[in-house]
Amino acid sequence: MSLSTSIIPLVLAVLVGTTAVAQSRTPVGRERKARQLTLRAEEPPVLHPLHVAAHEVTTVTFDAPIVPESVDRSVLTPFFSRVAVHEDVLVLKASMDIPAGKEPVLTVRFAGSGAPARVAFVLTTVTAEVDSQVEVLRQGRTAQDLGKELADLRARCVATEAGLATLRAQCALRGLGGAVLMGDVTREGVEVTYLPDPSLSPGMTAKRPHVLYRTESTRALSISLFNAAGSTPWIPGFARMTPRGPSALPAREFPLLIQVKQLAPGEQATVVVEWHALPDLPAGTNVTLELLDVKGERGVRWEEVAP
Template sequence: MSLSTSVIPLVLTVLLGTTAVAQSRTPLVRERKARQLTLHAEEPPVLLPLHVAAHEVTTVTFDAPIVPESVDRSVLAPFFSRVSVHEDVLVLKASMDVPVGKEPVITVRFAGAGIPAQVGFVLTTVAAEVDSQVEVFRQGRTAQDLGKELADLRARCAVTEAGLATLRAQCALRGLGGAVLMGDVTREGVTVDYLPELPVSMGMTAIGPHVLYRSASTRALSTSLLNPEGSAPWTPGFARMTPRGPNVHGMPVRELPLLMQVKQLAPGARATVVVEWRALPELPVGTHFTLELLDAKGERGVRWEQGVP
C-alpha cells in the first residue's frame, strides 16, 4: 500500500469529523414569544420563569411602578450585556445562553403600597423558545375590568377610524393639486411657525425643530421623536388634544392618528412624526390645548402643555 493510499481514509475521517462538529454548532432558531403573567395576592409567591437566550432582547413590562434599585444587577452581570430597569420596564439582553444549574434569580419590588409587594423571576434558557415580550399584571382583572377595557378600546378605535377616513380621502388626492381640491391649501397659502416650548418627556424625547404648518382649514405639526436606548420598542399610536381654560366646558378631547414612515422605533432610533387636524372655530378667550403624541397604548410619548389649536 502506498503512503498516499493510506492517507486518504485518515483525511476522510478528519473531514467527516469536522463536518459533524460544524453541524453540532449550528445555532438554534428559537421562536420569539409574547406572554402575559398575572400575579394573585391570595396565592403563595413562586419564581416565574423568564426564557432568555444569547443576543436576544427580553422586555418585561409591569402595570404598576417598580423600584429599579431592587433588581440585583450583580447576579445578572455574568450572563447579560444589557440590563436596563425603568419605572415600569425591565430590559435584558443576554450575552450567552444561561448554563443549566447556574440560572440567576432576581426579585423585582413594586413601589408604594399594595400586594403582592414583589415578584421573583428565574432566568433560564430553553431550546425551543425565547421570551421577547412579557407583560406582568400585579392584580388579576375581572370580567368587568376586561369589559370596560374593551369598551374603551372600541371607543378609541372609532375615533381613530374617523380620523383615518379623512386621511384616506386625502391620500386619494395626493400632491399639491389634491391639497387644493381638499381645501387644505387655498390662495391664502401656508404659513410656517415653530413651537418654542420644549415638550415634557413621557418616556420619549422630542428633537426640534417642532414645525407647525398652518393653512386656512388645516394644521400639521412635524417633529422628530427619539426612543432612548434601553427602552422598549415604540409603536406610534395617536395624538390627544385636551382643551384647557376657564370656559372649555363641553369641548371634547380629540384623538388624532400619528403619521410615521416606519412602523416602529427600536431603542436608540429616531424618526419624523406628523399629526394633522382641522382648524378649530372661534374659541373662548383664554383657551389653550395640551397636545400629547403617544404610543399605541397611550402611555409613552411627549406632551406640550401649551399646544396650538
Template sequence: MRRKREDLWPHGTCYGLHRLLGGCLPVLLVSRSLLLLSLLLPGTNATAQEPSRGRELMQRRVTLSRAAVGNPVELHVASGSLTALEFDSPVDRAGVKLGDARDRFELFVVNDRWVMLKPTGDVATGERILLTVPFADGMSPPRAVFMLVSNATQVDAQVQVSRLPRTAEAVQAELDEVRAACAGKDAELEALRARSAATGPSGMILARAMDVEGVNAKDLQVGAVVKPSDGLKVERLIAFRGTGWVALSLAITNEGAAPWTPTEARLSSTRGGRSRAMVAMREPHIAPGGKALVVVEARGEDWPEKAALRVELRDSTGARRLFISSLVF
C-alpha cells in the first residue's frame, strides 16, 4: 500500500548524538494509523511494558480547564519507560516544545492526537522539564503544559487529556468506574472489620483466612534467593500460605548508615498479577547495624504454589528498597 509523503514529515531541531556528529535527528511526526500500529509492536506497547525499577505503570485522565492555564500538569516519567499522551483535540505538531532536554529522550514522537516519549535516564530530583503542547483549533485553552518529573513509585504509561466539554455518557462511564472501585474498597473494609472482631485462630476462621487446608509454612534458604541491596540484608525468611493470603516473615539487618523504615510492599508474579501488601513491624525503624522482624502480608490473591514471586519492600521516599527478584514457595 502506498502512502503519501505528507504522512511522514520530519520536524524539529538537531539533538543528541547526531548533533555531535554533525547530523540531525528529527522529531518524527507520524500518521495516527501508523502510531496506533506501533503501540501493538513489541517494545513500544505502553500498557504491556515492564515497570521501570519496580515502578507501577499508571493510566490517568487529565482534564484541562481555562482557569488552569499556565499551571503545568505534573507527569511522571522514567528511564526506559514509554509515556503516551492522547488528546481529544488536534495538536499543533509544529509548535510542540520539550524544553532544552530533547537529547535526553531516545523517543519523542508527535502526532495529530498523540505525543509519545521515552527518556534515556531518570529526571534528577528537583529537576523540572516542561513539555508544551499547543492545539490547532484555536479554542480555549490554547495549549497544555506538562512538567516532567521523576517519581519513586509510579510512572505514567498512558494519559488521556480532555480539553473539550465532556458528554454525559463520558461522565457516566467515569462515575461507573469510581463506583466499581469503591465497591472493591467496601469489600476490603468488611474483611478488615471481620478480622478485627476477633484475633488469633478465631479471627482467621471468621475472616475465612483459614480452612481445612490450614496454614502452610516454609523456611526458605535465604542465601540462594536474596542478595543484599541498598545496605539491607535478609538473615532469615519464612513463608506462610493460607486460603486467599500469603505472608512473609523477614529478619532484616540494616547495614547502611541511616535508619530504615519499610512502609510499602508489593508482591507480583512473574506470570502476571500484582498485589499491594501490608507491612507490619514492632520497632519504629531499623537502626544502622540493627535487626528487626518485618512481616509482609498480601490478601485477595490465590498465588499458585511453586510460582515465582517478586517481592519489594521500600521506605516512604523510595530511596532505599529491598528487592527479591524471584521467590518460590
C-alpha cells in the first residue's frame, strides 16, 4: 500500500469528525415567544417552565412589586452571564443552553401581603422556542376589569385619533413654508423656553435640555428620553395634559412624535409633543404634563407647566 493510499482514510476521518463538531456547535434557530402567566391564589403552587437559551435575553415583568433579594443568584451563576433584578422586572441572559437534568429552580417572592406570596420557575432549554418576554400577572383580571380597560383604551384611541387627524392635515404642508401657511408660525416669531427637570420619571430619564417652543397658536415640547439598561423596551404612547387648580377641566391627550418604534434598553431618542393653545383655560392655569408609554405607566411628568 502506498503512503498516499494509506493517508486518504485518515484524512477522510478527520474531515468527517471536523464536520460533526462544526454541526454540533451550530446554534439551533428558535422562535422568540412573548406570553402571559396568570397566578391564582386558589391554585396550589407549581413550577412554571421558563424557556431560556444561550445568548438570548429573557425578560420577566411582574404586575406587583417583588423582593429582589429573594432571587438566589448562586443557582443562576453557572448558566447566566447576566442577571438583573429590579422592583418589578427580572432580566436574564443565558451563557449556555441548560443541560438536561441540571435545570435550576428560581423562586421570586412578592413584596407585601397578598396571595400567592411567591412564584417559582424551572429554567429549561427546548429546541423549538425561547421565552423573550413573559408577563406575570399575580391576580387574573375579571371580565369587569377587562371591560373597564377596553373602555379606557377606546376613549384613548378617540382622543389620539383626533390629534392624528390634525397631524395628517399638516403632513402635506411640511417645512417652514407649511408652518407659515397653516398659521403655526406668524410674524410674532417663535419663543423658546426651557422646562426644569421632571418632577417624576418612572422608569425613564429625560436628558437636558427640555425645550418648549411657543408660537401664537402652537406649542411643541422637545425632550431626549433615555431607557435605562436592564429595563423593558419603551413603546411610545401619548402625552396627557391635566389642568391644575379648581377649573375641573378634563385632561387632554396628544400623540407623541418619535422617529423609532420603540426604545430598547440603553437607547435614547428625541420625543416631541405638539398641541395648540388652549383658549378655554382660565388665565394663569398651569397643567400637569406627562409623556407616557402605551400602557400609561412609564415616562416623565412635569407638575407645573404654563400651556
